[in-house]
Amino acid sequence: MCLCNLAVAMLTKRVIPCLDVTGGRVVKGxxxxxxxxxxxxxxMAATYDSEGAxxxxxxxxxxxxxxxxxxxxxxxxxxxxxxxxxxxxxGFADINGIRTMIAAGADKVSLNSAAVRDPFLLTTAAGLFGxxxxxxxxxxxxxxxxxxxxTVYLNGGxxxxxxDAVAWAAEAARRGAGEILLTSMDRDGSKDGFDVALTxxxxxxVDIPVIASGGVGCLEHFAEGIVDGEADAVLxxxxxxxxxxxxxxxxxxxxxxxIAVRLD
Amino acid sequence: xSFVVIDYSKGNLRSVQKGLELAGCEALISQSVAQIRAAxxxxxxxxxxxxxxxxxxxxxxxxxxxxxxxxxxxPLLGICLGLQLLFERGNEGLPRGQWAPGLxxxxxxxxxxxxxxxxxxxxxxxxxxxxxxRFTKDSAARALLAPLFSKIEDGSNFYFTHSYQCEPVSGQDxxxxxKHAREFACVVRxxxxxxxxxxxxxxxRKGLEVLQNFVGFVKTGATG
Numbered sequence: 001m002c003l004c005n006l007a008v009a010m011l012t013k014r015v016i017p018c019l020d021v022t023g024g025r026v027v028k029g030x031x032x033x034x035x036x037x038x039x040x041x042x043x044m045a046a047t048y049d050s051e052g053a054x055x056x057x058x059x060x061x062x063x064x065x066x067x068x069x070x071x072x073x074x075x076x077x078x079x080x081x082x083x084x085x086x087x088x089x090x091g092f093a094d095i096n097g098i099r100t101m102i103a104a105g106a107d108k109v110s111l112n113s114a115a116v117r118d119p120f121l122l123t124t125a126a127g128l129f130g131x132x133x134x135x136x137x138x139x140x141x142x143x144x145x146x147x148x149x150x151t152v153y154l155n156g157g158x159x160x161x162x163x164d165a166v167a168w169a170a171e172a173a174r175r176g177a178g179e180i181l182l183t184s185m186d187r188d189g190s191k192d193g194f195d196v197a198l199t200x201x202x203x204x205x206v207d208i209p210v211i212a213s214g215g216v217g218c219l220e221h222f223a224e225g226i227v228d229g230e231a232d233a234v235l236x237x238x239x240x241x242x243x244x245x246x247x248x249x250x251x252x253x254x255x256x257x258x259i260a261v262r263l264d
Numbered sequence: 265x266s267f268v269v270i271d272y273s274k275g276n277l278r279s280v281q282k283g284l285e286l287a288g289c290e291a292l293i294s295q296s297v298a299q300i301r302a303a304x305x306x307x308x309x310x311x312x313x314x315x316x317x318x319x320x321x322x323x324x325x326x327x328x329x330x331x332x333x334x335x336x337x338x339p340l341l342g343i344c345l346g347l348q349l350l351f352e353r354g355n356e357g358l359p360r361g362q363w364a365p366g367l368x369x370x371x372x373x374x375x376x377x378x379x380x381x382x383x384x385x386x387x388x389x390x391x392x393x394x395x396x397x398r399f400t401k402d403s404a405a406r407a408l409l410a411p412l413f414s415k416i417e418d419g420s421n422f423y424f425t426h427s428y429q430c431e432p433v434s435g436q437d438x439x440x441x442x443k444h445a446r447e448f449a450c451v452v453r454x455x456x457x458x459x460x461x462x463x464x465x466x467x468x469r470k471g472l473e474v475l476q477n478f479v480g481f482v483k484t485g486a487t488g
Contacts (some may be wrong), residue, residue: 010345011393011444049468054394079278085423086465091275105276107425107466132390132425160339167394205387232393262394 012262013226014054014233015250016211017240018245019044026241034255042077048240049084051247054262056082056108056236057070057181059154068097071122072104079105089137089181098125099171102133110181113154116161116168119175134146135211136172140198141185142167148197150184157185166201173206180206181235184214189238191217199229211235219245219253226259265289268303270330272321275311280343283465283474286478289483291427300329302337305482310344310463314354314374314428317345318364329382333366339456340369347452348374348430356428369457371433377426378445387445394421395460397440397450408453409439411481413451413459420470422462424450429461456481 019041020027027043045056058078060071068091081090088101089110095159098109115122115136126134139157140150152163169180182202184195194212203210211227216236225234239245251261267289269277277293284291284307292299300306308330311317321469322329334340342350353363354374366374379389399409399418428449432438440451442461450461458478464471 005421011391014393052468076278079276083279083283083423083465083468083472087461103276105278130390130427132392132427178392199372207386209388209392264417264420 011232012054012190012260013254015052015222015233015247015254015261016055016057016233016235017045017048017053017247018057018059018213018235018237019241020061020237021071021074022060023067024074027061030139032234034260041074042081044241045078045086045222046081049082052251052263053084053247054233055085055087055107057087057089059110060088062091069191072100074104075101075104077116087135089135092121095121095124095128098129100149102129108119108135108178110137111177115172116152116163119171121170122175122177126178129179131176131208134177135181136169136177136179137181137183138165138169138172138202140195141182142195142198148201150195150198150201153185157188159243165198166205169202170205173208177208179209179211180231182210182231187215188213190215191239192231193217193221194225194231194234196224196229199225199231203230203232203234209233216229219250223254223257223259226254227257237248265290266303267305267307267461267482268299269293269309270300270326271306272317272324272326273311274306275309277309279310279465280307282474283475284479286472287479289479295324295326297325297329300326301333303333304340305339305478306330306333307478308340308342308346308349310342310346310426312345313357314348314366315357315364317349318354318366321349322365327365327367331369334367334369334457337456339478339482340458342457342459343465344426344430344461344463345435348428349460350452350457351430351432354428370373370437370452370454370459371431371436372431374430377429377448381445385445389444390425390427391444392425393423394467395424395442395444395462396420397422397442398447399440400438404436405437405439409451412451412453412458412477413440413479414473414474414480416470422450422460422464422467422471423473424462426461430459
């Protein structure tokens with residue numbers, strides 16, 4: 001078989017819109033406060049699908065409370081109306097919650113605080129559902145006056161665990177997480193671009209895909225995350241959510257920057 | 265009569281069913297051997313590991329029912345693990361050297377995908393994401409591929425998520441390949457038996473077209 005024209009064949013870099021959800025509705029925080037309501041998450045995700053999004057992440061930001069059932073209902077609706085993979089993140093406490101969400105149709109779940117509190121949950125979940133279904137989400141914040149060092153934060157940036165973010169990413173990968181969703185708490189909502197040093201530090205440490213998140217404000221930032229941050233995927237919420245950029249615009253920009261993306 | 269999406273693992277198969285419904289056919293998700301026997305066409309989705317699926321399908325009698333119906337001419341589409349189950353055997357979920365039986369409708373085995381290329385460069389396994397499906401060059405393969413890939417260009421991206429692959433004995437069964445660390449078969453066909461390693465139900469518009477094309481193949485009397 002001729003291999004000459006397969007030299008360029010490869011997994012494409014992914015563009016992932018994130019939808020923050022509460023009570024079955026989309027919200028977006030500016031630095032995690034002043035949430036603004038803006039519609040039905042499944043409908044919005046289907047629009048992203050038609051624009052060329054490679055997958056979608058629904059982040060349940062109030063998941064720990066009574067509104068959890070609406071998120072499960074949303075996940076079930078998404079399995080009918082979306083034709084790309086989708087992840088539900090936030091609010092998982094134990095293996096049963098993960099099982100329920102995957103049974104509802106989620107392709108992947110993203111674990112954050114629950115994994116920090118009980119790292120064995122990653123091991124168990126990966127064993128039961130496969131690594132491809134388990135994302136470890138890490139909210140990292142730069143340690144002041146300490147060079148390139150970041151610690152892991154919980155509860156939307158309110159609790160500093162003191163855990164080294166790069167070391168935690170490595171442990172998560174070792175325990176069977178299939179991807180790292182890495183959010184810079186310093187950059188989230190800032191529109192100053194990804195924390196490229198953080199993204200690169202994690203990408204060079206783990207041998208699983210890294211999704212860069214937090215800080216995208218313009219087209220160039222997406223390319224920076226992939227080229228300089230060495231991320232496998234780039235995530236953004238507000239630039240898509242408020243129509244500042246379209247998914248297609250981002251993918252065309254990345255393609256023009258010689259980054260392999262799915263445009264068909 | 266309708267399409268039956270075979271539920272051998274009690275996984276969520278709604279997106280496969282929905283994809284078939286969008287293609288204009290009635291699709292039933294079922295574990296029932298009776299319903300499998302009554303189906304106009306069968307879809308074997310991809311959930312879980314080869315050994316578990318093999319065991320479940322054997323215990324439930326689904327394995328035998330599928331073999332009989334397919335040998336009687338009923339079209340079958342295997343998706344992801346469903347493609348792998350078309351083959352004779354697989355070793356996912358088993359100790360080294362042990363094999364679980366597949367449907368044996370195509371000749372070959374299923375094994376873990378390579379994580380190193382010919383130069384020793386390391387690739388991430390599982391193979392997860394959008395990758396390009398490359399059509400086999402020869403004209404016989406192109407003709408066999410046509411019913412499923414009508415109007416879809418060579419090199420189109422589809423969504424993959426797997427750690428195991430098939431190794432067909434006959435190159436003639438391979439209609440398209442994909443390259444991760446190494447190149448491997450991702451679309452296979454023998455007569456009215458089709459298999460795709462990617463997930464058409466998760467591959468956006470082009471994936472839905474593949475499902476639609478399979479439905480078209482069945483509805484036009486499976487002559488393509």
